[in-house]
Amino acid sequence: MSFDNSSAVGVLEPILERYSRNPHHLMQILRETQEHLDFIPQWATDYLAEALALPRTQIQSVIDFYAFFYDSPRGKYRILFSDNVTDRMQGNMALLSRMLSKFGLTQGQASGDGLLSINTTSCTGMCDQGPALLVNNHAITRLSSQRIDQICELIKEKKPLAEWPAEFFRVEDNIRRKDVLLATEMVNGQALKRAIELGPKGMLAEMKASNFRGRGGAGFTTAVKWEACRNAPGTTRYVVCNADEGEPGTFKDRVLMASFSERVFEGMTIAGYAIGAAKGFVYLRGEYRYMLEKLQATLEARRKANLLGKDILGQKGFDFDIEIHMGAGSYVCGEETALIESLEGKPGKPRIRPPFPVTHGYLDQPTVVNNVETLAKATLIAQNGGAWYHGLGTKLSTGTKLLSISGDCDHPGIYEYPFGVRIAQILEDCGARNAMAVQVGGAAGTCVARHEFGRKIAFEDVSTSGALMVFGNNRDMFEVARNFMHFFKHESCGFCTPCRVGTTLICDTLDKIANGKGTAYEMNELSRLHQLLRSASHCGLGQSAGRPVNDTLQKFRPSYDRRLKQKDFEPAFDLDAALIPAREITARDDIDAHLGADQ
Amino acid sequence: MNTENTFIIDGSPIPFEPGQTVLEAALKADVFIPHLCYFPGLRPNGNCKLCTISINGKHSSACTTLARPGSEIENNTPALNDKRRLMLQMLFVEGNHFCPGCEKSGNCQLQALAYELEMMTPHFNHFFPNRKVDASHPEAFLDMNRCITCGLCVQASRDVDKKNIFILSGRGMASHVVINSPSGNLGDSDFSMSDKAASVCPVGAILPKHRGYSVPIGKRLYDGVPISSQTEFLKTRKA
Numbered sequence: 155m156s157f158d159n160s161s162a163v164g165v166l167e168p169i170l171e172r173y174s175r176n177p178h179h180l181m182q183i184l185r186e187t188q189e190h191l192d193f194i195p196q197w198a199t200d201y202l203a204e205a206l207a208l209p210r211t212q213i214q215s216v217i218d219f220y221a222f223f224y225d226s227p228r229g230k231y232r233i234l235f236s237d238n239v240t241d242r243m244q245g246n247m248a249l250l251s252r253m254l255s256k257f258g259l260t261q262g263q264a265s266g267d268g269l270l271s272i273n274t275t276s277c278t279g280m281c282d283q284g285p286a287l288l289v290n291n292h293a294i295t296r297l298s299s300q301r302i303d304q305i306c307e308l309i310k311e312k313k314p315l316a317e318w319p320a321e322f323f324r325v326e327d328n329i330r331r332k333d334v335l336l337a338t339e340m341v342n343g344q345a346l347k348r349a350i351e352l353g354p355k356g357m358l359a360e361m362k363a364s365n366f367r368g369r370g371g372a373g374f375t376t377a378v379k380w381e382a383c384r385n386a387p388g389t390t391r392y393v394v395c396n397a398d399e400g401e402p403g404t405f406k407d408r409v410l411m412a413s414f415s416e417r418v419f420e421g422m423t424i425a426g427y428a429i430g431a432a433k434g435f436v437y438l439r440g441e442y443r444y445m446l447e448k449l450q451a452t453l454e455a456r457r458k459a460n461l462l463g464k465d466i467l468g469q470k471g472f473d474f475d476i477e478i479h480m481g482a483g484s485y486v487c488g489e490e491t492a493l494i495e496s497l498e499g500k501p502g503k504p505r506i507r508p509p510f511p512v513t514h515g516y517l518d519q520p521t522v523v524n525n526v527e528t529l530a531k532a533t534l535i536a537q538n539g540g541a542w543y544h545g546l547g548t549k550l551s552t553g554t555k556l557l558s559i560s561g562d563c564d565h566p567g568i569y570e571y572p573f574g575v576r577i578a579q580i581l582e583d584c585g586a587r588n589a590m591a592v593q594v595g596g597a598a599g600t601c602v603a604r605h606e607f608g609r610k611i612a613f614e615d616v617s618t619s620g621a622l623m624v625f626g627n628n629r630d631m632f633e634v635a636r637n638f639m640h641f642f643k644h645e646s647c648g649f650c651t652p653c654r655v656g657t658t659l660i661c662d663t664l665d666k667i668a669n670g671k672g673t674a675y676e677m678n679e680l681s682r683l684h685q686l687l688r689s690a691s692h693c694g695l696g697q698s699a700g701r702p703v704n705d706t707l708q709k710f711r712p713s714y715d716r717r718l719k720q721k722d723f724e725p726a727f728d729l730d731a732a733l734i735p736a737r738e739i740t741a742r743d744d745i746d747a748h749l750g751a752d753q
Numbered sequence: 754m755n756t757e758n759t760f761i762i763d764g765s766p767i768p769f770e771p772g773q774t775v776l777e778a779a780l781k782a783d784v785f786i787p788h789l790c791y792f793p794g795l796r797p798n799g800n801c802k803l804c805t806i807s808i809n810g811k812h813s814s815a816c817t818t819l820a821r822p823g824s825e826i827e828n829n830t831p832a833l834n835d836k837r838r839l840m841l842q843m844l845f846v847e848g849n850h851f852c853p854g855c856e857k858s859g860n861c862q863l864q865a866l867a868y869e870l871e872m873m874t875p876h877f878n879h880f881f882p883n884r885k886v887d888a889s890h891p892e893a894f895l896d897m898n899r900c901i902t903c904g905l906c907v908q909a910s911r912d913v914d915k916k917n918i919f920i921l922s923g924r925g926m927a928s929h930v931v932i933n934s935p936s937g938n939l940g941d942s943d944f945s946m947s948d949k950a951a952s953v954c955p956v957g958a959i960l961p962k963h964r965g966y967s968v969p970i971g972k973r974l975y976d977g978v979p980i981s982s983q984t985e986f987l988k989t990r991k992a
Contacts, residue, residue: 209920209933210933211920211922211931211932211933214920214922214931215920215922215923215931218923219922219923501924506797506799643926644925645925646924646925646926647924647925648902648923648924648925648926649800650799650800650802651801651802651803651840651843651844651901652802652840652843654847654902654925654926654928655840655843655844655846655847656843657925658880658925658926659843662878682839683839685836686836686839686840689805689812689836690802690812690836691802692799692802692814726878
């Protein structure tokens with residue numbers, strides 16, 4: 155498409171107006187542009203660069219960084235199959251092949267008629283109801299051959315998404331076990347009223363008394379974070395709700411955002427009150443785009459009820475409002491400084507820490523970044539007090555934890571347990587009868603083998619951001635690790651040498667082993683690369699990227715060993731494959747054009 | 754010596770001024786810490802990770818870590834140099850680095866560090882990526898085969914030259930430098946060889962035209978004296 159001033163004005167101007175031509179909203183502007191145009195053409199980039207006074211290359215770098223932005227046509231229907239290991243176990247690859255062959259396409263290729271493209275994407279957070287896919291960033295769950303065939307028909311008929319059966323897009327909560335958070339009725343504003351009665355200092359004191367630790371995985375004490383932000387010098391403070399739930403196998407924040415968003419928003423407002431912030435952001439992962447309109451309606455209702463906006467609940471000077479920022483397919487944005495970069499309209503590359511966000515966060519101002527579950531639970535502490543909360547769970551891990559359970563079990567879904575619950579108990583409750591291993595905390599987490607099922611879910615034992623994937627007796631733990639490694643390679647931001655190159659080298663080594671060319675040499679290489687990534691990488695992504703390989707090497711060594719050749723070394727270089735271009739040029743593929751054919 | 758503002762590297766006390774990073778203070782005291790993406794006067798990047806050190810037992814980048822009194826730092830140890838060599842090998846296989854045919858040979862920091870750390874082979878399989886060569890500019894060649902995405906040209910062009918000509922785009926292995934011009938070519942930008950960005954590249958990705966091998970190979974910066982003995986040169990470079 156060539157530059158067409160009328161479509162630029164017609165499409166882009168309303169979007170630019172909606173975001174006040176603020177370059178910090180670049181991600182949202184690009185998302186809406188793509189929702190209108192199916193991709194972001196060169197002329198749109200040029201127009202936006204001019205309108206936002208940004209270098210054109212800066213906009214290009216944002217489009218290039220995020221997996222869900224396209225600068226070339228990818229079709230009217232952009233299909234992305236979720237490719238977590240749980241989707242694999244549910245048979246997503248066969249469904250992907252089925253769809254590709256229906257259209258005669260290869261993976262990643264856009265059809266010549268501009269109708270569609272089909273590819274894979276990282277875990278979309280539908281592990282309890284997979285296999286799943288995204289069509290134009292809207293989730294379709296519970297895929298089957300039949301459902302794939304129906305989708306193919308709808309695409310061939312060029313039916314708009316709005317006319318596709320609503321059943322396709324149904325996302326279940328699958329709440330299986332409720333504890334204090336999920337079982338307590340929420341009365342809007344009640345927790346906030348209580349927080350106002352306590353005052354900011356009083357609320358902080360309750361948080362302190364609860365000894366509550368952040369639920370995003372790192373387990374930092376929330377009260378310490380809030381207080382550090384409150385005391386940091388700065389003109390404006392921010393609360394950021396991290397709903398960029400990208401860890402493979404995690405979907406508890408999806409359920410909280412879908413069905414408990416009042417609690418999350420109220421928790422954010424309480425945090426804003428306690429630290430003295432007037433503005434909050436929800437950073438919602440791009441895969442949860444389908445929730446956006448409903449969440450915005452909830453925010454609007456809260457404004458009407460004076461639970462957001464100016465002088466909240468009649469409290470003079472207590473102003474707070476919330477904005478939703480959609481991500482666009484980048485796992486590393488779950489890291490708080492990468493998330494802030496993304497909020498500012500830039501590629502999500504982690505910053506150098508220190509300084510930490512509590513002093514230098516969004517726009518270099520003091521910022522609290524909390525996980526969805528953390529903020530939701532702050533409402534419980536406001537209502538019932540810190541001492542009450544401290545009585546739940548274990549001494550070092552107070553309260554409850556939401557777990558997203560998927561994989562080989564009868565009842566996948568959301569389970570809320572007090573901290574300290576044993577893994578064996580969880581497996582019994584979710585109907586996992588033949589579990590051989592459990593991956594706790596997602597790809598970056600811990601692989602727990604059967605002899606360790608007596609261990610507890612707690613910061614002091616097996617720590618988790620909330621994922622728990624069950625692997626039955628028949629599963630191949632080498633393939634599990636390989637799936638996770640390819641995920642990290644795809645999600646590495648490319649900033650630092652060890653993670654950028656190292657994740658690729660580990661993947662290549664695992665692929666070599668999978669191709670039957672691995673030897674004892676590769677096993678040493680894997681350990682050496684893991685050690686480097688762990689100690690030298692810039693952020694948590696690189697530091698933990700080698701963990702699934704390291705854990706499975708230690709605990710499921712036979713799954714590697716049985717693939718190895720009984721040699722010290724086997725070259726990865728394939729002499730015969732190197733002759734492919736020569737065969738193509740000479741149009742030969744007979745036996746004499748191959749090396750080693752006589753063997 | 755003021756003992757309050759002193760830290761220890763490999764057993765030797767190093768004085769520092771508050772606000773200095775470990776790398777700056779070490780260089781000032783003529784203690785060499787391998788590095789590629791640091792350039793005096795530009796904001797530390799911390800992406801190459803060659804300057805990884807161990808502070809009180811914890812790994813960290815010397816270029817982004819503020820010097821603190823009393824820190825015990827390991828730098829020139831077999832374990833750390835092994836990690837650095839591994840990262841150099843990563844950089845060598847990630848791009849296309851053919852030293853014998855490169856005009857930067859002898860003046861190249863990547864090559865000099867490979868000699869310094871006794872990197873005998875690239876160890877891993879070469880990726881052989883397809884990278885761009887841009888000869889559109891009258892004064893300069895841009896050979897992305899050699900780029901290590903250290904970001905120094907990006908910073909120098911943005912912060913010193915105020916031109917914003919270079920920017921890092923893409924993610925993961927697809928990270929690459931792009932040019933801010935209508936065609937994406939350097940010749941279409943207002944880049945000049947007198948820009949700071951033209952002289953900060955640690956490798957041979959940005960090279961001047963019309964001048965080649967004016968100093969013969971063998972007589973160049975790092976040919977006679979190893980990089981570890983050139984702290985005077987490294988610290989007096991100016992952004």
